[in-house]
Amino acid sequence: MIIDFRSDTVTKPTPQMLDAMLKADVGDDVFREDPTVNQLEKKMAAIFNMESALWCASGTMSNQVAIASHTRPGDEVICEQESHVYYYEGGGIAFNAGCQTKTLAGDRGRINARQVLASINPDDAHKSHSSLVCLENTSNRGGGSCYELEEIERIRTVCDEHHLKLHLDGARLYNALVAKNEKAAEFGKLFHSISVCFNKGLGCPAGSILLGTQTFIRQAIRVRKVFGGGMRQAGFLAATALYALDHHVERLATDHQHAKRIGEALQKHPLVKKILPVETNLVIFELIDGKDPKGFITSLKQKEILLLTISDKRLRIVTHLDISSAMVDHFLETLDQMQL
Numbered sequence: 001m002i003i004d005f006r007s008d009t010v011t012k013p014t015p016q017m018l019d020a021m022l023k024a025d026v027g028d029d030v031f032r033e034d035p036t037v038n039q040l041e042k043k044m045a046a047i048f049n050m051e052s053a054l055w056c057a058s059g060t061m062s063n064q065v066a067i068a069s070h071t072r073p074g075d076e077v078i079c080e081q082e083s084h085v086y087y088y089e090g091g092g093i094a095f096n097a098g099c100q101t102k103t104l105a106g107d108r109g110r111i112n113a114r115q116v117l118a119s120i121n122p123d124d125a126h127k128s129h130s131s132l133v134c135l136e137n138t139s140n141r142g143g144g145s146c147y148e149l150e151e152i153e154r155i156r157t158v159c160d161e162h163h164l165k166l167h168l169d170g171a172r173l174y175n176a177l178v179a180k181n182e183k184a185a186e187f188g189k190l191f192h193s194i195s196v197c198f199n200k201g202l203g204c205p206a207g208s209i210l211l212g213t214q215t216f217i218r219q220a221i222r223v224r225k226v227f228g229g230g231m232r233q234a235g236f237l238a239a240t241a242l243y244a245l246d247h248h249v250e251r252l253a254t255d256h257q258h259a260k261r262i263g264e265a266l267q268k269h270p271l272v273k274k275i276l277p278v279e280t281n282l283v284i285f286e287l288i289d290g291k292d293p294k295g296f297i298t299s300l301k302q303k304e305i306l307l308l309t310i311s312d313k314r315l316r317i318v319t320h321l322d323i324s325s326a327m328v329d330h331f332l333e334t335l336d337q338m339q340l
């Protein structure tokens with residue numbers, strides 16, 4: 001039995017999810033005629049209390065569509081230095097939107113209003129036009145850290161005062177909502193646009209939803225088309241998202257408990273030097289000096305336990321739908337046997 005802690009994107013659809021796909025009523029979504037996509041978009045807009053929503057093939061696509069829809073070539077996008085939009089989207093901000101970035105060093109992936117304010121360019125022809133701030137909640141490279149709503153409110157105030165738009169990469173927003181017992185609509189109030197992924201903790205094979213005003217989504221439909229992201233019978237995938245909204249949200253608490261147990265064991269382990277606080281389903285840690293993370297990964301791989309390095313020093317464990325309590329027990333026993 002392989003225990004795959006590399007990412008929450010490795011999950012396979014459950015039989016019930018496959019059944020929901022088989023039963024999906026579909027149509028041509030480029031004609032906006034797919035009833036299941038339309039149902040999902042309507043449902044997500046209602047949950048987040050935002051005007052409109054758009055199905056996208058991936059989290060990268062919905063972030064990039066949002067950035068290109070909010071900005072003009074030559075603008076500057078403000079984001080955290082290890083945020084997904086900057087660090088992991090292949091230079092898409094430059095490639096797709098023709099914008100430059102100003103990256104800020106955050107606290108476990110989270111930036112604050114003071115930093116945002118200080119990073120906005122003055123109205124000066126020598127300077128790029130600061131037009132968009134992107135936040136990430138939870139933060140991937142920040143180890144699943146969550147923003148405080150009050151900080152986001154302060155950032156939004158800064159954005160409003162300086163006429164910037166605020167986008168949320170909410171690839172794992174449902175993890176934050178469950179961990180902090182927050183309401184989706186509170187986020188809908190604070191952001192001009194939100195991207196939510198279904199292919200991570202929610203366990204779907206593909207897809208994201210982009211949320212915003214009707215005017216913004218009209219522009220986003222154009223940009224999605226230009227990116228080649230107009231899918232036809234996407235309802236088969238949207239059906240998995242509808243299924244996940246009903247069946248896979250509350251259970252995220254189990255993933256968080258699993259991550260906490262793993263975090264507590266690592267904290268005490270003689271091979272571990274440092275671990276980031278565990279808030280949701282991601283566990284990021286470093287081994288003691290002289291221990292090679294690649295060797296650690298290889299010895300676990302021989303025992304059919306998979307994890308990832310995310311830098312020379314840092315390792316990552318992700319809990320998800322396909323990780324059971326028994327798998328966590330087995331991993332912790334294996335870890336116990338890996339002494340100095």
Ligand SMILES: Cc1ncc(COP(=O)(O)O)c(C=O)c1O
Nearest residue numbers: 058059060061084136140169171
């Ligand atoms: C924070 C964050 N945003 C966006 C994405 C992109 O999602 P996708 O893999 O669907 O393009 C990821 C993927 O891991 C992510 O972690």
